[in-house]
Amino acid sequence: MPDNSASRFADSGLAQAEFERFFARHHRELARLAYLLSGDRGSAEDLTAEVFLAAWQRWETVWAADQPFAYVRRIMVNLAASRLRRITTERKRLALVYAGTSQTASSPDPAATVDVRAALLRLPVRRRACVVLRHAFDLSEADVAATLGVTVGTVKSQTSKGMAQLAKLLEGPVNERWEG
């Protein structure tokens, strides 16, 4: 006897309502993750839309997950990694489009923000993901490992290397103060 529960769920208004709530609650954080992974707002929003569509396509699985948001975040990271080439191309193109737009910045130090974004883009994408998830979004090493599908040891080493690389690229005054 065929199980129609999935189709019932998909057809139901309840699924739509839950998806709507999920979008409202999480799109901002996912877009910010995409922003740091991709390096520009155009690609970030493109990626975010794509991730939500992917989530909707398998919404029942997403919703059945222990942590639906963690599941969708994993989709985000995987999409970003596999499409890095396209995103990089788009970034170059969109950089021209958005060059004249103002940053919606709450940052008191926009220059530093731009610097760190530029520095991030010089990291390999998986290392970048480790650094961003661990330090920009405060995920535990275990959660980063689960999101990326790698071991905790890999997360530790990649994060450490990534942070060292970023620090070297940024070379802030804190370092200079003691390393004269």
Add this chain to the structure above:
Amino acid sequence: MTQPERPDRAARDRMRQDRVAAQLRQAARSYEPDTERIRRMIEARSADVAVPERSTPRRIGSRTVLWPALGSAAAAGVILAVAAAGAPTSSPETPEAPPPTSSTASAVTPSDSPKPSTSLGSATSDVRPVSPSPSHPGSSPATGSGHGPSTPASASVSVGGIGGGPVISTGSTALGTLNVSTTVRAAVGSDVTAADLGAVWAAVAGQDAAQQQHAAAAPSALGLQPMTGATLADGPFRVGWQGGTPKASGTSSLWLRASGSAGQDAGVRVPVRYQSLPATARFFIAVEGGTARLRFEGGGHSGYANLPQCTTQCLLVVDVAISGPSTGKGPSGDLTVDVRPTGPAVAGVAAATLHY
């Protein structure tokens, strides 16, 4: 003259890492996504993607609403369309299995909205009469006497605000000559404001089950009464009102709720005294960890409607349209609506309204 102590290499590394981490967090916060742009992209692309996974791939026609009110009730006009083309193909970017739960994840993963059960079968047009007792024409003001056969409910309230969610199920049942139609919607948001309340309403605003205060414009017309096992608790809805008694205005996040494990008569009773027909009673109901049933009793007859199965918590707006033989000014009468959780489920009511 003393020299400042030079931190060791480990300390310097930590300072450097902290600084970079602060810059990363700042970079993330500096970006405010263009929600509308994301919506538009989803809308544009959704025409090319399949509907959510289903065990039996099938086409569902030309376009289906993906979600009707993205982000807010104000955006209810934003309709995302999905043209189904069978089952979705597996995406290499999509993880095969959810990541494991981690105790630390909650810091970055806010608790999600309640999960509905994957089975909504019991909620679909599942309104049935229950052992109708012999008809007693004229014995109840609910039914009147000497009227013709019952007609389908024709009353409906305008849907807006929290009630604007998608319809989950509908159904109807006849209680003698009284017709009761039920429409279950998923609540959009959790705030019930005065705009959602009709001229007659009741909200749970008391301190305990025994001394609950119903802030109601017409307490005799609508009540919220505890049945077996019902208690007051902080609930998922927040109800705001004006012009009520005994408290003229206020807000309350209380709900009257019961667990089905308390026994067969566990639940919340809402006596509805309508002055004319058709009339529609609206209930702001939440169900947790299972399902619940609405039991109707009026005119010496009874019937019921099943609510959706909810694995965690579902916020529902349930309209019960009551119609009688006369579609104009009809007789006054009483309909008792019990919200009864089933098994271990918890169900309750935050507010009820009555519209004509």
